[in-house]
Amino acid sequence: MSWTRDQMAQRAAQELHDGYYVNLGIGIPTLVANFIPPGVDVTLQSENGMLGMGPFPYEGEADPDLINAGKQTITELPTSSFFSSADSFAMIRGGHIDLTILGAMEVAENGDLANWTIPGKMLKGMGGAMDLAANVKRLIVLMEHTSKDGESKILQRCKLPLTGTACVDLIISDLGVFECDKKGGSGLKLIELAPGVTVDEVKAKTKAAMTVALQGSPGK
Amino acid sequence: MSWTRDQMAQRAAQELHDGYYVNLGIGIPTLVANFIPPGVDVTLQSENGMLGMGPFPYEGEADPDLINAGKQTITELPTSSFFSSADSFAMIRGGHIDLTILGAMEVAENGDLANWTIPGKMLKGMGGAMDLAANVKRLIVLMEHTSKDGESKILQRCKLPLTGTACVDLIISDLGVFECDKKGGSGLKLIELAPGVTVDEVKAKTKAAMTVALQGSPGK
Amino acid sequence: MSNKVYPDAASALDGELFDGMTIMSGGFGLCGNPENSIAAIAQLPVKGLTVISNNCGADNFGLWTLLHNGQIAKMISSYVGENKLFEQLYLSGKLQLELNPQGTLAERIRAGGAGIPAFFTRTGVGTVVAEGKPVQQFDGELYVMERGLRADLAIVKAWKGDTSGNLVFRKTARNFNSVMVTAAKLTVVEVEQLVQPGEIDPDAVHTPGIYVDRIFQGSAYEKRIERMTTRPRQAAAQAGGKSA
Amino acid sequence: MSNKVYPDAASALDGELFDGMTIMSGGFGLCGNPENSIAAIAQLPVKGLTVISNNCGADNFGLWTLLHNGQIAKMISSYVGENKLFEQLYLSGKLQLELNPQGTLAERIRAGGAGIPAFFTRTGVGTVVAEGKPVQQFDGELYVMERGLRADLAIVKAWKGDTSGNLVFRKTARNFNSVMVTAAKLTVVEVEQLVQPGEIDPDAVHTPGIYVDRIFQGSAYEKRIERMTTRPRQAAAQAGGKSA
Numbered sequence: 001m002s003w004t005r006d007q008m009a010q011r012a013a014q015e016l017h018d019g020y021y022v023n024l025g026i027g028i029p030t031l032v033a034n035f036i037p038p039g040v041d042v043t044l045q046s047e048n049g050m051l052g053m054g055p056f057p058y059e060g061e062a063d064p065d066l067i068n069a070g071k072q073t074i075t076e077l078p079t080s081s082f083f084s085s086a087d088s089f090a091m092i093r094g095g096h097i098d099l100t101i102l103g104a105m106e107v108a109e110n111g112d113l114a115n116w117t118i119p120g121k122m123l124k125g126m127g128g129a130m131d132l133a134a135n136v137k138r139l140i141v142l143m144e145h146t147s148k149d150g151e152s153k154i155l156q157r158c159k160l161p162l163t164g165t166a167c168v169d170l171i172i173s174d175l176g177v178f179e180c181d182k183k184g185g186s187g188l189k190l191i192e193l194a195p196g197v198t199v200d201e202v203k204a205k206t207k208a209a210m211t212v213a214l215q216g217s218p219g220k
Numbered sequence: 221m222s223w224t225r226d227q228m229a230q231r232a233a234q235e236l237h238d239g240y241y242v243n244l245g246i247g248i249p250t251l252v253a254n255f256i257p258p259g260v261d262v263t264l265q266s267e268n269g270m271l272g273m274g275p276f277p278y279e280g281e282a283d284p285d286l287i288n289a290g291k292q293t294i295t296e297l298p299t300s301s302f303f304s305s306a307d308s309f310a311m312i313r314g315g316h317i318d319l320t321i322l323g324a325m326e327v328a329e330n331g332d333l334a335n336w337t338i339p340g341k342m343l344k345g346m347g348g349a350m351d352l353a354a355n356v357k358r359l360i361v362l363m364e365h366t367s368k369d370g371e372s373k374i375l376q377r378c379k380l381p382l383t384g385t386a387c388v389d390l391i392i393s394d395l396g397v398f399e400c401d402k403k404g405g406s407g408l409k410l411i412e413l414a415p416g417v418t419v420d421e422v423k424a425k426t427k428a429a430m431t432v433a434l435q436g437s438p439g440k
Numbered sequence: 441m442s443n444k445v446y447p448d449a450a451s452a453l454d455g456e457l458f459d460g461m462t463i464m465s466g467g468f469g470l471c472g473n474p475e476n477s478i479a480a481i482a483q484l485p486v487k488g489l490t491v492i493s494n495n496c497g498a499d500n501f502g503l504w505t506l507l508h509n510g511q512i513a514k515m516i517s518s519y520v521g522e523n524k525l526f527e528q529l530y531l532s533g534k535l536q537l538e539l540n541p542q543g544t545l546a547e548r549i550r551a552g553g554a555g556i557p558a559f560f561t562r563t564g565v566g567t568v569v570a571e572g573k574p575v576q577q578f579d580g581e582l583y584v585m586e587r588g589l590r591a592d593l594a595i596v597k598a599w600k601g602d603t604s605g606n607l608v609f610r611k612t613a614r615n616f617n618s619v620m621v622t623a624a625k626l627t628v629v630e631v632e633q634l635v636q637p638g639e640i641d642p643d644a645v646h647t648p649g650i651y652v653d654r655i656f657q658g659s660a661y662e663k664r665i666e667r668m669t670t671r672p673r674q675a676a677a678q679a680g681g682k683s684a
Numbered sequence: 685m686s687n688k689v690y691p692d693a694a695s696a697l698d699g700e701l702f703d704g705m706t707i708m709s710g711g712f713g714l715c716g717n718p719e720n721s722i723a724a725i726a727q728l729p730v731k732g733l734t735v736i737s738n739n740c741g742a743d744n745f746g747l748w749t750l751l752h753n754g755q756i757a758k759m760i761s762s763y764v765g766e767n768k769l770f771e772q773l774y775l776s777g778k779l780q781l782e783l784n785p786q787g788t789l790a791e792r793i794r795a796g797g798a799g800i801p802a803f804f805t806r807t808g809v810g811t812v813v814a815e816g817k818p819v820q821q822f823d824g825e826l827y828v829m830e831r832g833l834r835a836d837l838a839i840v841k842a843w844k845g846d847t848s849g850n851l852v853f854r855k856t857a858r859n860f861n862s863v864m865v866t867a868a869k870l871t872v873v874e875v876e877q878l879v880q881p882g883e884i885d886p887d888a889v890h891t892p893g894i895y896v897d898r899i900f901q902g903s904a905y906e907k908r909i910e911r912m913t914t915r916p917r918q919a920a921a922q923a924g925g926k927s928a
Contacts, residue, residue, distance in 0.1 A: 018686045019686030021894045041686050043848075043893070043894070045894075046612070047542065047543075048468040048469075048471070048612050048615050049468075049612050049614055049615050050611075050612050051892045051893065051894055052848075052886075052893075055671060056669045056670050056671045057669075057670050057671070058670060058671060058672075058673050059670045059671075059672060059673065060670075061670070062665060062668055062669075062670060063611065064470075064471065064663035064664070064665050065471060065472065065599075065610045065611040065612060065613040065663070066611045066612055067468075067469065067471050067612055067665075067666075067667075068612075069468075070667065071468075071469040071470075071471070071666040071667045072667045072669035073665060073667070073668055073669050073670065074669075076611070076886055077881075078880075078881035078882030079846070079848040079850065079881040079882075079893060080886040081850050081886050081889035081892040081893065082609075082611050082612060082614055082886050082887050082889070083614065083889075083892060084546070084614050084615065084616070084617075084618040084619050084646075085468065085494070085542070085543075085545075085546040085615045085616045085619060086546040086547060086549070086550040086618075086619045088543075088546070089542065089543025089544075089546050089547060089798075090547070090794075090797065090798035090799070090866070091798075091892070091894060092543055092799075093543055093547070093561060093562070093563060093798055093799030093800070094796075094797045094798045094799040094866060094867075095799055096866075096894050096895065097894075123520065123521075123526075123527050123530060123531070123537075124519060124520065124521035125517060125518050125519035125520050125521065125539045126518060126519070126539060126541050126542070126569075127518050127519040127541075127542050128518070128541070128542040128543060129541075130541035130543075130544075130563050130564050130567060130569060131541050131542060131543035131544070131563045134561075134562040134563045134564065134565065135543075135562055135563065135799055161567065161568050162566060162567045162568075163567065164566070164567065165565065165566035165567070238442045239442030241650045261442050263604075263649070263650070265650075266856070267786065267787075268712045268713075268715070268856050268859050269712075269856050269858055269859050270855075270856050271648045271649070271650055272604075272642075272649075275915060276913045276914050276915045277914055277915070278914060278915060278916075278917050279914045279915075279916060279917065280914075281914070282909060282912055282913075282914060283855065284714075284715060284857075284907035284908070284909050285715060285716065285843075285854045285855040285856060285857040285907070286855045286856055287712075287713065287715050287856055287909075287910075287911075288856075289712075290911065291712075291713045291714075291715070291910040291911045292911045292913035293909060293911070293912055293913050293914065294913075296642055296855070297637075298636075298637035298638030299602070299604040299606065299637040299638075299649060300642040301606050301642050301645035301648040301649070302642050302643050302645070302853075302855050302856060302858055303645075303648060303858065304790070304858050304859065304860070304861075304862040304863050304890075305712065305738070305786070305787075305789075305790040305859045305860045305863060306790040306791060306793070306794040306862075306863045308787075308790070309554075309786065309787025309788075309790050309791060310550075310553065310554035310555070310622070310791070311554075311648070311650060312555075312787055313554055313555030313556070313787055313791070313805060313806070313807065314552075314553045314554045314555040314622060314623075315555060316622075316650050316651065317650075343764065343765075343770075343771050343774060343775070343781075344763060344764065344765035345761060345762050345763035345764050345765065345783045346762060346763070346783060346785055346786070346813075347762050347763040347785075347786050348762070348785070348786040348787060349785075350785035350787075350788075350807050350808050350811060350813065351785050351786060351787035351788070351807045354805075354806040354807045354808065354809065355555055355806055355807065381811065381812050382810060382811045382812075383811065384810070384811065385809065385810035385811070547798075547800075551803070554791075555805065555806065556791075556803050556804060556805060557804050557822035557823065557825075557827055558803070558804045558820075558822060558827075559795070559800050559802070559803040559804070560800060560801050560802045560803070561799065561800060562799065576802075578801035578802060578831075579801065581801075583801055583802075587822075608887070609887070610887060611886070611887065641888075642855070643852070643853070643854060643855065643888075644885075644887075644888045
């Protein structure tokens with residue numbers, strides 16, 4: 001069965017804790033904001049210079065001076081503040097952000113992350129991804145388990161140019177949830193399965209060393 | 221005869237140019253602000269976090285949140301801005317200040333400056349003096365020519381711990397005005413005498429190599 | 441009395457451009473772009489430019505116009521996606537590109553303006569970004585040394601500025617503008633509102649006037665939105681209040 | 685809903701102090717001092733402190749009280765003049781002192797908060813400040829490497845703060861406060877006015893709430909003036925309008 005994109009985002013939202021300052025990457029991670037649990041107060045940082053991101057504006061109320069790092073129009077909240085790009089990345093580099101949730105092209109069992117370029121194929125640039133990968137206290141990757149060609153995006157070692165080394169703490173894919181061993185050596189630990197997904201299916205679709213340590217009941 | 225402190229400050233004020241951003245040290249340099257020539261627009265920086273220092277407040281209007289680097293109460297101007305100590309010294313270190321006028325205990329003919337400590341005798345600290353000495357575009361020393369004991373404060377080489385090396389462009393003392401050769405080698409150049417002061421008197425009171433190249437009429 | 445005020449971009453930039461120069465251009469995407477200054481440069485014959493800017497405009501807009509004119513020889517950026525012309529020129533070897541992590545780019549400019557020739561950061565260690573750069577260990581962790589960046593000219597967009605150069609930016613249009621304004625030999629600032637001294641609270645100044653060499657009130661701002669994203673009014677009562 | 689608001693200094697600091705810890709304390713001279721937090725620490729038995737502060741108070745005021753209590757083992761400062769007790773303790777070997785150029789001190793703290801373990805500066809090259817530190821040449825000039833600074837606790841004074849921790853400072857009372865608030869494991873901020881979210885313009889925030897762990901409204905501020913300097917009213921018409 002596996003999780004839909006919304007279900008993946010909902011599962012990721014369970015990793016948010018009250019009082020957290022969080023930076024959400026573009027793509028599926030952006031959806032996480034829709035599933036913040038009630039009573040959990042989370043402040044969203046946007047690396048182009050804002051803390052306390054509000055929802056999208058109502059139609060007709062978009063402000064061109066108020067966008068997020070994905071260049072979408074957004075709004076401010078009573079707790080918002082604005083600052084420069086240098087101050088924004090001083091905040092990120094200084095380790096003040098509790099959690100970042102990013103998309104990925106490849107993740108390795110040692111926590112290496114590749115999500116910014118495909119040599120000869122895609123020219124975009126790393127934007128703020130390398131800064132987030134190297135400096136945020138906790139990094140969760142939220143991505144489809146396999147590529148469009150059905151290839152595992154979770155590998156023993158990344159093949160694409162890296163965004164960061166030993167930086168991924170947790171992977172949430174459409175098939176389940178995996179802890180990375182950033183210290184290296186012990187590989188991935190499968191801790192949760194999406195409903196209807198079997199350990200054998202995960203193993204077949206994952207090109208990395210993996211131990212199974214399912215916690216409690218399977219994913220909702 | 222030599223110059224009084226006010227006359228020294230007035231002579232130093234002739235080094236101010238329209239549009240300059242200037243940092244004045246404590247002591248005699250502070251007096252320079254009283255002699256800014258008419259029509260010359262100078263903005264004073266205070267390294268504790270202010271640009272656009274105004275005059276002292278009227279009696280009864282002092283604000284404890286508004287002081288200069290000498291901890292004196294001051295006022296703001298319509299062009300003033302406030303910033304942090306880090307931003308203030310980013311401004312200084314980045315070479316954005318046009319001119320600083322500082323006091324000194326010793327200056328050497330190569331432009332070395334000592335003005336922050338006398339080992340075993342005076343414990344104060346360098347404050348912002350080293351930052352100003354190393355990074356401001358032009359540095360003028362404004363000081364009495366000799367110590368209270370009558371010793372020359374202008375030397376071939378400083379004996380006291382340095383504030384900065386090869387940083388002094390011009391010395392204005394009560395006896396005259398001197399250019400330093402920061403590249404080293406050619407010593408001081410006496411370019412102006414206070415009224416009634418002779419070259420011989422200056423030479424007798426100066427323990428440094430000196431050439432004489434008096435410019436125009438003697439100082440007023 | 442020194443005067444920083446110019447009537448428009450053309451006069452503020454007059455005589456200051458030369459082939460092969462390095463220009464910093466503020467903005468993030470199309471937000472907070474110095475639209476007037478970019479348009480003025482596009483009208484001039486200057487070429488071989490190295491442009492330092494987080495992005496390089498978008499199709500038909502912003503720095504894209506200088507790219508389209510063949511005026512840019514090299515970009516120093518963090519993200520150049522969504523720009524087909526850029527990709528074409530780069531892949532055909534007509535454009536050089538130096539990609540920096542966004543925070544490293546911002547800090548390199550801040551360092552350039554603050555008299556810091558080099559600093560160490562964790563960002564990029566173990567990636568292509570660190571190749572050829574000194575890597576050093578501090579307290580058991582590896583850091584790469586990055587150099588300060590300066591430019592011949594910075595073109596910057598602020599919201600409000602007074603005639604002495606004090607600037608205030610608006611919302612996320614501040615971005616790289618308030619950093620670049622500190623790091624160039626000549627700084628040309630365009631504002632939406634040029635006001636008199638005293639109209640900006642000294643505690644609310646984002647950029648002190650010392651950093652501004654020339655200032656003019658810009659005109660005809662387009663402020664194009666790259667990704668208009670809205671929510672319908674009927675969703676107001678939903679839980680989506682946190683979505684962004 | 686997380687809560688950062690505490691009733692006073694004693695409760696905000698409760699259980700967080702330990703012997704031998706490092707504390708950053710905001711202020712320049714007696715301007716912008718965290719008076720309430722200093723007074724609370726003076727009431728506690730903690731000792732062996734390393735205090736990072738530009739100065740160390742003045743006779744009978746500010747950090748002087750901790751010095752007088754024998755609670756401080758080491759100061760990291762730029763200027764400690766006008767403090768006889770300090771000189772006495774230092775010369776008798778009861779107090780360690782590390783003097784930093786003021787701008788280097790400010791930048792070291794800024795670096796500590798910004799994840800930069802080391803940076804290069806011209807300041808102090810060729811002086812005792814550079815002794816024992818790496819000196820390196822960049823573009824023909826010598827620079828000394830300085831390290832980032834962090835602390836276990838920062839005590840900070842702002843003018844206004846909201847319950848989410850957004851801060852605004854007032855005039856020159858900002859000084860080291862808005863830098864230190866970024867560079868400690870725990871940050872305790874006292875404000876003269878504690879307000880609700882929405883009462884501070886997001887463009888006018890000096891310190892975003894992320895840097896503030898605990899906040900309280902201080903009381904009984906003395907705000908002593910070290911050097912009262914005024915001009916008589918009849919001087920108003922004189923040319924001294926530029927004096928400072």
